[in-house]
Amino acid sequence: MKNLAELQALRDEMKEKVGVRKDSEHRMRIVVGMATCGIAAGARPVLAACIKEVETRKLTDVVVAQTGCIGICQFEPVVEIFDADGSKTTYVHVTPEKIPKIFASHVVNGSPVVEYTIGANAN
């Protein structure tokens, strides 16, 4: 069973590679709306799916964060991706099932999934 002794072992294992990671800049910021509207619409499993993608793909230069209500509650769950050049893509009605495609196409290969964006779903 996972306990604090095992955490200690994990720390020792990680210590060896930590130096490399510390000062690496974040290339991309993925923000999930976690206000009442987002949570009620299903943001938590979407966030969990993002975290899992970061873990399994070992994306050390990507950060997953949360934000409050950005005012488009009817489009929740909303995920915003901020690229290194400052451009923003807003994905709407996101489900955990859409996350692997967004990661493979946008986060890893830099090509936004247009059909999931607010632009394609505005009506």
Place this chain on the structure above:
Amino acid sequence: MMQELSMNILDVAENSVRAGATIVEITVDEKPTNDLLTVTISDNGCGMTQDQVKNVTDPFYTTRSTRKVGLGVPFFKMAAELTGGKFVIKSEVGKGTEVKADFVPSSIDLMPLGNINETISSLIYCNPQIDFVYTRHLEDNEMTLDTREFRRILGDIELNSPEVSSFIREYLAENTTDLLSGR
């Protein structure tokens, strides 16, 4: 309206995050023999004035200026009261806030607790600057995750680094299974 109590808990805990808390304690206490489920969320954030406390359960009250409704606390209160339980909120400016809800598990209107572990791991992941103390009781048994203990061991390794966040998920899953199976 939320589908799970654990989503209400996440939503109410987000208020603690916005209140600038450095420690947030979340307790889920199940006492099937007393037909009682108690959820407590307390923080050391900025707190509220007595006037704000009085209004916070009103869905048409919010401190935000961008919109006119605030549904998080009213949803949680309603979820408790629908089961015949009760809801109490205490707060003091500069000290913090405690939200406590009693639920009656035998009520047909009790929402499922849902994925409480995902609520806890999400909070820890998204707020590495805050300490979370999560305790779950089942009758006289309990399990705890205290990020202060984790931090003491991890030193400068962050709680949301991929290896640690996956460890936290497994820690929660395994300890919950043990608690619920009475091991």
